[in-house]
Every structure is written in C-alpha cells, then in structure tokens.
Amino acid sequence: MNKRLLILLAILLLATTLRIYKLGSVPNGLYSDETSLGYNAYSLLKTGKDEFGNEWPLSLKSFGDYKPPMSAWLDIPSIYLFGLNEFSVRLPSAVAGIITVLIVYFLTKEIFIGDKRSKISNFLPECSAFLVAITPWHILFTRSNMLVGVEVMFTSAGLLFFLKGLKRSNYFFLSVISFVAAIYSYYGARITIPALLILLLIIFRHEIFIKGKSLVPPILLGLLLLFPLIYSAKQNPLALTGRAKTISIFYDQHITLKIWQAHTLNGPQYPVTLSRFFNNKPYLYLNDILKRYLQHFSLDFLAITGDKQTPFNMQKIGVEYPLTVFFFVLGLYYLIKNATKKTSALIAYLGVSPIAASLTFMTPAANRSANMIIGISVISAVGIIFLSTLIKNYVGIKSWWSIVLVAYMFYLAFFLTTYFITIPQTYPDLWHNGRKEMVKQISKVENNYKKIVVSNSQGPSYIWFLFYNRYDPAVFRQTYSVNDTPDEYGFVNIDSFSKHQFIKPFNWSLIKKEEDTLYVGFEQEIPDIWVGSSEGQLYKSEVVEKVLYPNGDTAFKLVKIVAI
C-alpha cells in the first residue's frame, strides 16, 4: 500500500480513537445543552415536533436560547440506531470531528500542493491532519455535542470546495451547501461566513469575475436553502439571533459603567461636550472589540489556561499545545513571506474565526472561535516543515520527525490524563455529572410522593428528567408550565411538568415544607438537620437518598418531611 495513504489511515484511526473511545462516559455527565439537543431530536423522531410542539422548527426554543437545528437533526439517525443516551447524542459531533481531519488533509493539499513556488509541500497535508486530530481544542468540541464541532466541519468543507470551485465551477454547489449547513449549525457562523465570503471575494476577485455566469446557479441555490431561515426569522427574529443579544458586549453594562465612571472622574465642572468627546460609546466599543479579538491569539489562552468558562475549562491546559503555538508563529512568518492567494484565504479564515467571539463579553471563548483550530493547525504544520528545512543541515529528516512526534505524544499523553482521569475525578460537576443518577434515584421512589420539588440553581433540571426517563414528548407538552420571561442571561424557565416542580433560587428556608413531597437539592442547599413546625405540629427533614459524584462527594440530597 502507498506509504502516504498508510500515514493518512493511521491519522484517521488515531482521530477516531480519540473521539469515540468512552464517548458516552467522558466528559462524565451530559451538559444541559447536549441533553436538550438530544431530547429535541428524540421528540422530532417520535412526533415530528420539538419538545414544545413546533413542527420541524428551524431553531429550537430549548431554554429560550433558540438553538440552531443542525445538531439535533444529525442526532435523529443516531438516536434511532442507538437509543436516547449520551453516546448517541455525541456521536454526530465525533463523526464530524473525524471528517474534519480528512477535510483538513484535502484543504492543505488544495492550498499547497501543486503550487510550484511552495517549497514545503512534502508531508504537509498529513502533518496538518495529524495536528487537528490531536489538538485538545478539537477533541474537546468533537467529544461533546456543543454545536461547533459540526459547524467547523461544514465551514472548513465550504472553504475547501470554494477553492476547488475556482478550478471546476461545479464545486461551488458543494461549497454553498456546506456554508449554508454551517449557518444552520451555529450562530457564530452567521457572522463568520459572510465575513469570510467577503474576504474570499476580495482575494479571488479576478478568478470570480472570469467565472461570471457560472456562479449564478450556486448563489441561487444558497438563497433557496437560506429562504426557510429568513422566512422563519421574519416571524420570530430570535430564530436568527438566538441568545446573541444577551451575551453581546452591547447588552453587558461594562462600557456604560466605564463612561459613567469617566464622567464622574472628570468632575461636575468639566464641559459635558468635551467629556463626551473623550469618553464615547463608539470608541470604547471599538477598543473593547479589538481587545477581545486579540485575546484569542494570546499565549495564555492558546497554550496555558485556555477557556476559563464552564464547561470548556480544561483546568490549566491551553486549547492548543505550547509547541503548536511556537510552530504557528514560524508558520505564519513563512506564509506571509511566501504569500499566495490560497494562503491568504487560509489566513483570512483564521482572521475571521474569532470575530463572533469578540462581540461577546465572555472572552476568550473557545467555542465561539473554534474555527481557529483549522487555521492554527495548518499554519503550525507549515511551521514544523519550515523549521525542518532550516535545520536540515544539522538534524536529519527522520530524526526531526521523530523529535516532533515524541514531543507531541508527550503533550497528548498529558492532555489525555487530565481529560480522562483528572477532570472527571476532581471537577465532576463540570459537565453536569450526577443528574443521571439523580433521575434514577427519584424514579425509584417517586410513586411514594405527590410532588417532587427540584433545585434549578445549576442548570434547567427538567431536561434531564425528560432525557433519562425517555419521557413521552406528547405527555410533556400537555403538562408543562413555562415562565416565558427571560432571565438576565436570556433563558426561560420550565416551572413544572407532571408532578415535578423546579425552583430557582432553591432557598430551603423559604420553600414551603409539606409531607408527601420529595425535595431534591444540591448538597449545600439542604441542611443535614432541619426541624420546623406548622399548625402546632413539629416536622423534621429526613434524607431519603444521597447522590454521589464519582469522587465520593455528595452531589444531590433527596429529602422528605416527616412529622415528629
């Protein structure tokens, strides 16, 4: 067998192993967003409607964040085949991750191979694919169904087919389909893809001008595919923007407070016009966006601490390996010195990737900038091969590859130990662990109670009941009660369904205590001993069951009230 094909197969095998092994149990738990996508897919499979009864919606209402539908659609066959569980919910994302490795191989080939000026094409596609296969950033998002794993696959495929389309116009159809699929996959793509297309139009303006009329059918196809989304957005704008409003820097009060502080510092005697000239929203927002954009290229984010937001916090591991960042700088230098139109397209792809993230107030954000994975991996691969050409007189090519491979295996081993062992043991709640066990325990005893009161303080608990009990969507629709007023983060609350009631905040001292009711809260929310009285009768709490995390800490307490 061809040696290079063998290397590619080995890389794909590695990518598959890293994405499929223990997929259902690591990350340990099922995050609320994943659970919601899984249950909505189940609901669509069973009834053709989402959990709230909307027929094949183009955005899933879910927790009021109106999730893009693609991941739920892709979950349908998986749930049909493997049932409603963690593995089947995450499988499409993992498969998308494996396909992305293959796309990166062909994308690198398309950009560099065949270009006579390129001196570094040898083994570059394999090297790029290898880096994507082992990068913590990509593994993190393709071992979970957090929308972006699928979106990155479609966006990178869109770019690949666009570049191929410059030679054969038929590929533009595939490019358009991929880009539109990305738009249906993740909100960030609704900013990233138009920005990328504008830059591609600028870079390849001559080639596109020559193509002329042959571009009309793919564009029409794109508009046709986008029409349902546009129509749906006309009826409900949230279908297009989702929770974008509540996470944007324009919603956050940071800049307003900064201006207020500046006016105060200027003092009451200072001319108002002058104060406004120095402290105004357009400048401060521009500054803020630039700052947040550049944070995504910081060494701290890329190689040291990574994303600090839950659940993407990998506890003192960057989203990339430090070595990759070093090679990235070298590769970027080489590419700018030896720029071609196709390498410019790659840099443009990297450049637009953090734009959506920089418009939000939680930065740097690994999920919203996940498209950076592709650019960084390919450019780092260029850096590896560029350095090998620089030191070829001192280090033999085989020795060089051995050193690089051993170094990366060392980093990979460290990452895998943290990801598979340390995080599940030390930070079990990161991916909402304990919910499955909680639902199981409640199911065992729920017939003994008239009402079940559950804490909603760390995520919308109702969805785990629906998911793990495989609750009939039709029955849920008949009994649920929702508070449609969004909270400060734009989420709506399911108050109750059937005999389950969900409370946020779960303040034990304020909750009405009744016999025949089961109370379920986090360890710190319900005291171990409680005694109270009502109408001359003394009552006490009694722990029915405790749900434990894998490390033995208590996750939930199931408590009932009994008369003394």
Added chain:
Amino acid sequence: MINFTTGIALLATICSSFLVFYLTKNVRFVLIHLLLLLITPWIYTLVLNKPTLIDYLNAKPLQFSFLKNFALITSTDFIFFENFTKLKYIVGEHGGLLPSFIPLVLAGLWSLLSDKDKKNLVVSLFFVLILLGSLFLQFVGYLAVFPFLSLLSVFSTLGLIKFIKIFKLKTSPIAEALILANIIMIIYETLILFHNINVQMSLKV
C-alpha cells in the same frame, strides 16, 4: 528633580534612540522616535513616578511561573489595553502603548524581519528582552518589562517610518486611507491620554 524611575525612562529613551539610529542611520527618524515616546503611556508612568518605584517592586505575580510571566508580558491586553491593573496607574486604563500603535508595531516588526542584515539582531534582542522580562518579573516586579516595552516603541517608530514611505509613494489609495485612519486614531488616543493624565488621574491619584 530626577528620581530613579525618571532615570530609567531617560536610559530607555537613550538606548532605544541609539537602536533607532543604528537601524535607520537617520537622525530625523530618531526625532520621530522621540516624538512617539512623548505620546507613549509607559514613559509617563516612569517620568511622573506613578506608580512609585516601591509599588513597581512590590507588584509581582503571586507564583513564579516563567511561562505565565512570558504570556503576561507578551499579551496584547498587557501591552496595549490594561497594563498594571493592580497599581494606581497615572495614565488611567491604558496599556504600555496606545491601541492605535498596534499597526505600527506590526509594520515595524515586519520591516525588520524583512531586512536580512538586521533580522538576526532584532529577533535575538526581542527574545532576550522578553526572556529577561519574564524571568525578572518575579524579582524586580514590573520594572522588568520596560526594556521590552522600549523595544516595542522602536518597532512602532520603524512602523511609522514605513507608513510614511508608503504614503509618499502613493501606490495604493486603500493603504493610504488606512494609514490616514490610523494616524487620526493615534491623534485621538493621544488627546485621551493627556486628558486622562491631566484631568482624571490628577484627581484620582
């Protein structure tokens, strides 16, 4: 009266000016460098001695981590936006350099890397100063980063020189427009800097 931090500012100015002269062999460019230093936040923190020398020496990371220190002083947040957030900082919420200097620094760095004769010197100096800054941050506090910041100021001068050359050649109207926009932003941010020093921080510190 010249105190210790003003002395450091003077030393940094002299050294960086020599470097600019060595790289450009043109006295006018040294004058441009001095003009740019006059609108650079880090030099004002030293000249006005706020924070004081003691503050600088005391402001250290809690735990020694070379990589973390390296990441801190090379982060755009630190260089252009926030700087020593824990200290009472005379220039307000500015970084070591104004954000509008970002294109200048990049252009300057790029023009140096394109120069085969001087590339090695500059790359070496750049890494030595970052390494020293990261290493000594633990021992002399934020004073350790001023050599690195003064080198970035040299890059910004070279970037401005490059921009002036592009502007003179009149080859690309888009490039000219972008440079003009950048210069307007520099002027605007300079006004904000002086406003902060004279009005806001004079009341606060």
